[in-house]
Amino acid sequence: MALSGPAAFLVSMLTLGGIYAILAIGLNIQWGQTGLFNISVAAFWGIGAYTAALVSKVGGETAFSWGLPFLWVDVVGFPIPIPVAVILAAIVSGVVAVLIGIPTLRLRTDYLAIASLGLAETIRLIFLNEGWLTGGGTGSTVSNPLVDLQYTNLTLLVITLVVLGIVYWLAETGVQSPWGRALEAIRDDEEVAQALGKNTFSLKMQAFVIGSMIMGVAGALTALRLNYITPFEFIPEFTFYVWIAVIVGGSGSNRGAIIGAGFLMVLLEGPRFLSDFLPGLSGSVAADLRFLLIGLVLMLVVTYRPQGFLGDKQLMTEDNT
Amino acid sequence: MSDEPLLAVDGIEKHFGGITAVDGVEFEIEEGTIVGLIGPNGAGKTTTFKMLGGFLPPDAGEIRYRGTDLQDIMQPSRAEKSYFTGSAALVAGLGGLALASQSTPSTAIQAGAAAVGAGAGLGAYRGQEILKTRHFGHKYSRPFQVSRAGMMRTFQITRELEGLTVFENLLLSPKNQPGENVLKTWMRFNSVTETEAANHERAEEVLDLLDLEHLRDEYAGNLSGGQRKLLELGRVLMADPDLILLDEPVAGVNPTLSKTLLARIRDLRDQGYTFCIVEHDMDVIMNLSERIIVMHQGQKLMEGTPEEVQGNQRVIDAYLGG
Amino acid sequence: MALELQLVVNGIVFGSIILLASIGLSLLYGIGDFANFAHGEFLTLGAFITFAGYVTFGLPIYVAGLMAFLFVGALGVLIDRILMTRHRDSTPIILLILTIGLALFLRAVIRLQWGDNQRTLGMPLERGTELLQGSVGWIDYGIRITSTDIAIVFLALVLATGTHLFLTRTRMGIAMRAMSDNKSLAKVAGIDTDTVMTVTWALSGALAGTGGMLLAMQTGVLFPRMGFNIVLVVFAAVILGGIGSPYGAMIGAYIIGIAQEVSVMIPGISAEYRYAFAFLIMIAVLLYKPQGLAGGRW
Numbered sequence: 038m039a040l041s042g043p044a045a046f047l048v049s050m051l052t053l054g055g056i057y058a059i060l061a062i063g064l065n066i067q068w069g070q071t072g073l074f075n076i077s078v079a080a081f082w083g084i085g086a087y088t089a090a091l092v093s094k095v096g097g098e099t100a101f102s103w104g105l106p107f108l109w110v111d112v113v114g115f116p117i118p119i120p121v122a123v124i125l126a127a128i129v130s131g132v133v134a135v136l137i138g139i140p141t142l143r144l145r146t147d148y149l150a151i152a153s154l155g156l157a158e159t160i161r162l163i164f165l166n167e168g169w170l171t172g173g174g175t176g177s178t179v180s181n182p183l184v185d186l187q188y189t190n191l192t193l194l195v196i197t198l199v200v201l202g203i204v205y206w207l208a209e210t211g212v213q214s215p216w217g218r219a220l221e222a223i224r225d226d227e228e229v230a231q232a233l234g235k236n237t238f239s240l241k242m243q244a245f246v247i248g249s250m251i252m253g254v255a256g257a258l259t260a261l262r263l264n265y266i267t268p269f270e271f272i273p274e275f276t277f278y279v280w281i282a283v284i285v286g287g288s289g290s291n292r293g294a295i296i297g298a299g300f301l302m303v304l305l306e307g308p309r310f311l312s313d314f315l316p317g318l319s320g321s322v323a324a325d326l327r328f329l330l331i332g333l334v335l336m337l338v339v340t341y342r343p344q345g346f347l348g349d350k351q352l353m354t355e356d357n358t
Numbered sequence: 359m360s361d362e363p364l365l366a367v368d369g370i371e372k373h374f375g376g377i378t379a380v381d382g383v384e385f386e387i388e389e390g391t392i393v394g395l396i397g398p399n400g401a402g403k404t405t406t407f408k409m410l411g412g413f414l415p416p417d418a419g420e421i422r423y424r425g426t427d428l429q430d431i432m433q434p435s436r437a438e439k440s441y442f443t444g445s446a447a448l449v450a451g452l453g454g455l456a457l458a459s460q461s462t463p464s465t466a467i468q469a470g471a472a473a474v475g476a477g478a479g480l481g482a483y484r485g486q487e488i489l490k491t492r493h494f495g496h497k498y499s500r501p502f503q504v505s506r507a508g509m510m511r512t513f514q515i516t517r518e519l520e521g522l523t524v525f526e527n528l529l530l531s532p533k534n535q536p537g538e539n540v541l542k543t544w545m546r547f548n549s550v551t552e553t554e555a556a557n558h559e560r561a562e563e564v565l566d567l568l569d570l571e572h573l574r575d576e577y578a579g580n581l582s583g584g585q586r587k588l589l590e591l592g593r594v595l596m597a598d599p600d601l602i603l604l605d606e607p608v609a610g611v612n613p614t615l616s617k618t619l620l621a622r623i624r625d626l627r628d629q630g631y632t633f634c635i636v637e638h639d640m641d642v643i644m645n646l647s648e649r650i651i652v653m654h655q656g657q658k659l660m661e662g663t664p665e666e667v668q669g670n671q672r673v674i675d676a677y678l679g680g
Numbered sequence: 681m682a683l684e685l686q687l688v689v690n691g692i693v694f695g696s697i698i699l700l701a702s703i704g705l706s707l708l709y710g711i712g713d714f715a716n717f718a719h720g721e722f723l724t725l726g727a728f729i730t731f732a733g734y735v736t737f738g739l740p741i742y743v744a745g746l747m748a749f750l751f752v753g754a755l756g757v758l759i760d761r762i763l764m765t766r767h768r769d770s771t772p773i774i775l776l777i778l779t780i781g782l783a784l785f786l787r788a789v790i791r792l793q794w795g796d797n798q799r800t801l802g803m804p805l806e807r808g809t810e811l812l813q814g815s816v817g818w819i820d821y822g823i824r825i826t827s828t829d830i831a832i833v834f835l836a837l838v839l840a841t842g843t844h845l846f847l848t849r850t851r852m853g854i855a856m857r858a859m860s861d862n863k864s865l866a867k868v869a870g871i872d873t874d875t876v877m878t879v880t881w882a883l884s885g886a887l888a889g890t891g892g893m894l895l896a897m898q899t900g901v902l903f904p905r906m907g908f909n910i911v912l913v914v915f916a917a918v919i920l921g922g923i924g925s926p927y928g929a930m931i932g933a934y935i936i937g938i939a940q941e942v943s944v945m946i947p948g949i950s951a952e953y954r955y956a957f958a959f960l961i962m963i964a965v966l967l968y969k970p971q972g973l974a975g976g977r978w
Binding site for chain 2 (some may be wrong): 110132136137139167169207210211214216218219221222224225226228229230231233234235236237239240243247
Binding site for chain 1 (some may be wrong): 715763764770772773777778780781783784785787788789791798819916950952955956959962963966970
C-alpha cells in the first residue's frame with residue numbers, strides 16, 4: 038500500500054524467498070539430515086495453507102473490534118492470533134505426516150520417492166475435488182487481517198523473517214544435538230544405527246513430522262501472502278523448487294538451505310527480467326523458461342557439484358540403499 | 359534365574375527359500391567368558407549372528423537373553439502399539455465422516471459414522487495384529503531393542519558411519535541419551551548438557567584406550583581397515599553392553615594392532631564383559647576363547663575347549679571339505 | 681452388469697496403453713537400477729509427435745505413431761549419450777534427481793513447442809460396435825468396443841511380443857537380461873554394459889513413445905501434463921509386477937488398468953480418485969510384497 042516500485046518488489050521477493058527458505062529447512066531435516074527422499078513438499082505446504090485459510094474463514098470478520106490490529110484472526114467467534122493459526126497449520130501438517138509416515142517410512146529411498154510423489158498427487162486431488170472443504174478449483178479466500186494494515190507487505194516480511202529465524206534456530210539446535218547425530222547415523226547406515234540401539238523408525242518419523250510441520254508453517258505464511266489460495270499454487274512441480282534450494286545450497290546444511298532459497302529466487306525471477314528486455318517474450322513463455330532452467334540446474338548441479346555450495350559430499354555420492 | 363546362562367540358544371532354524379542356512383543349533387554362553395564360533399564358509403555362522411542380534415527372526419527355536427526370549431524383548435512397547443492403533447482409528451474415523459457427510463447433512467449421523475469408522479479401524483488394526491502374531495507366526499525383528507537390552511554386535515565388513523567423525527561415532531553409542539529427545543534439546547534441559555559432557559569424557563577415555571586420539575576429528579570414512587575395527591570396538595564399549603558379538607574383529611588388522619586388540623578384549627573379559635566371536639584366524643580364536651562352537655552345514659558339529667576342538671577328526675574333515 | 685463388463689473392457693484398453701510404458705520403465709529400472717521420473721514426459725512427447733505427424737503434417741496415424749516410436753527412441757539414445765554416460769557409477773539418488781531434472785526440462789520444452797493449452801487429435805469419432813448385447817432377468821448387459829480400442833490392444837500386444845522376442849532371441853536382449861540379473865557378473869562375462877545401457881534407453885524410449893501415441897488415440901486430447909498424470913500409474917504397474925521384470929510389468933499393467941477402471945464402482949469415492957487408487961495398490965505391494973508378483977524372476 039505504502040510501498041511502491043522497487044522497494045515493494047524487493048519486499049515481496051524477500052518474503053517469498055523467506056518462505057522458500059523455511060520450506061528448504063524443513064526438507065533439509067528430512068533429506069539432508071535423515072536421508073528421507075520426500076517429494077511431497079508441495080502437499081504439506083498446501084495443507085498448511087489450507088488449514089490457515091480454513092481457520093481464518095470460520096467465524097466473522099470482526100477481528101478488529103478487539104483492537105489488536107494485526108495479530109488476530111477470528112475463529113468460531115473467538116479471536117485467534119496469527120501465531121496460533123500458524124501453529125495450527127503446523128499441527129495439521131504434523132498429524133497428516135504421522136499418518137502418511139506409518140506406511141511409507143519403512144520403504145527404501147527410491148520407493149519412498151515414488152510413494153511420496155503419489156501422495157502429493159493424491160492430496161492435490163483432494164484439494165481439487167473436495168469443494169466443501171477447500172473451495173475446489175476456484176480456491177479459498179483467506180480472511181487476512183494484515184490486508185487492512187498500512188504496511189501489509191512489510192509486516193508480512195517481518196513475520197516471515199521472525200518465523201524463519203525461529204525455524205532456523207530449531208533446526209540448527211536439533212542438528213547439533215545428539216538427536217541430529219542419531220539422524221545422521223540413520224542417513225549413513227540404518228542397520229548400524231539399529232545395532233547401536235537407536236529406534237530408527239521413531240527417529241525417522243520425528244524428522245519427517247518436524248520437517249512437514251515446518252512446511253505447514255510455510256504454507257500458513259503463503260496463505261497470508263496470497264490472500265486467496267487455489268490447488269494450483271501447490272502442484273507437485275513446485276516441490277522441485279524447494280529441492281533446487283536444498284541441493285544447490287548443499288544437502289545437510291541449514292545455512293545452505295537459506296542460500297539455496299536465495300539462488301532459487303534469482304532463478305525464478307530471472308526469466309521475468311528477461312521478458313522485460315526481450316519484448317517478444319510472453320509471460321507464459323517466461324514461466325516455461327523457468328521450468329527449463331530449474332531442470333537444467335538440477336541436472337548440472339548433481340553432475341558437477343553434487344554437494345552444492347555448503348553440503349556434505351558423502352550424502353550424495355555414497356551408496357546407502 | 360540364577361542358573362540361567364547369559365545367553366541360551368535353543369534349536370534355532372533359518373531357511374531362505376529352499377535352503378536351510380541354520381538347522382537346529384543350540385548352545386549357551388556363560389557370563390564373563392569368551393566363546394568362539396567357527397566353521398567353514400557357508401556353515402551358517404553369519405546367519406546365526408544375525409539372529410542373535412535380532413536382525414533376523416529365527417524360523418523356529420528360541421534365543422534367551424538373561425532368561426527372556428528375544429521375541430519378548432523385541433515386542434513393540436505399549437506406547438508404540440497405542441500410537442499405531444490410534445492412527446488406524448483416526449484414519450478410518452475420518453473416512454467414515456467423509457462418507458457420511460457426502461450423503462447426509464445430519465451432524466448426529468456424521469458423528470455416528472465417524473465413531474463407527476474409528477471403531478472399525480481400531481478393530482481391524484488389532485485384529486490383523488493378533489492374526490499376524492498368533493496365527494501366521496509373525497516374528498519381530500527390532501534389533502535396537504536387543505542392543506538396548508545389553509547385547510551388541512559389530513559387523514564383519516566394518517560399517518562406520520562415514521559422514522561422522524571418529525569422535526561423533528563414539529558419542530552416538532551411549533544408551534538413554536536425553537539429547538536424543540529433540541524436545542528436551544530445544545528446551546535446554548540440564549540433563550542434556552550434563553549427559554553430553556559425561557559422554558564426551560568417556561569418549562576421550564575410549565579414544566585413549568584404543569590409541570585413536572590422533573584421529574579424533576577425522577571422518578570415519580577416511581580410516582584404514584584396522585582403525586575401523588578399533589573404532590567399531592570402541593563404539594560398542596561406549597554403549598557398555600554385557601554381551602558383545604564380534605564378527606571377525608581382527609580381519610585385515612595389522613599384527614601389532616591385532617595383538618593390542620586381543621589384549622584389550624581379554625582385559626575387558628576380566629572386567630566382566632562377555633564375548634562371542636566369529637573369526638577365521640584359528641590362532642586368534644584358539645588363544646582367545648575358553649569354549650569353541652564349531653558349525654558345519656548349518657548345524658553344530660561340536661563344542662568344547664580349544665584343545666578338544668583342535669584334536670577332533672570331524673572338525674578337521676569339515677575344514678578340509680569332507 | 682452392463683456397467684461392470686464395460687469397465688473391464690475399458691480397463692484392458694487402459695492397461696494396454698500403460699503396458700508399453702511399464703515395460704520400458706521396468707527394463708530401465710532393472711538394468712540401470714534407478715527410477716526414471718522422466719518416463720511420463722516420454723509418453724507426452726510420443727503423444728505430441730503423433731499429433732505433429734497426424735495433424736500438422738497430415739500423415740496417416742500409424743505413420744505418425746512410427747515417428748513417435750523412432751523419435752522418442754532416438755531421444756533415449758541422446759539422453760544416455762549426453763547425460764547418463766557420466767553417471768554410470770553414480771548412486772541411485774543422483775540418478776533419481778537427474779531424471780527429475782530431465783522431466784522438468786522435457787516438459788518445459790514440450791510447453792515451449794506446443795503451448796500450454798489442450799490440443800485435440802481430431803480422429804474421426806465412432807460409436808463402436810455393441811457386443812454381447814442381451815439381458816438376464818432385469819439385468820441388461822452389453823459392451824461397446826470401438827475399432828480404436830481394438831487397434832490399441834492389438835498394437836500394444838504386438839509390441840510386447842516383439843519386445844519378448846528381442847529379449848529372448850537376440851544377443852543384445854540376452855545381454856540385457858544378464859545385466860539386469862547381475863551387473864558385475866555381466867561385466868566380467870565380457871558384456872559391453874555401456875552399449876547395453878544405451879540400447880535399454882532406446883528401447884524404453886521407443887516403447888514409451890508408442891505408449892504416448894496410444895494414449896493420444898484413446899483420449900483424443902493432448903496436454904503437457906498428460907504423461908506426468910499417468911506416470912504414477914505406470915510406476916504402480918511396474919512395482920506390482922516386480923521391478924526389473926518386463927513380464928511382471930505386463931501383468932501389472934493389466935491388473936492396475938482394470939482395477940483402476942473398476943474402482944469407479946466403489947460407492948462414495950468419486951472417479952477423480954482413480955489415480956489415487958493405483959497409488960494405494962502400489963503402497964500395499966511395497967509394504968507386503970516389495971519384490972512384486974514376479975518375485976525377482978524374469
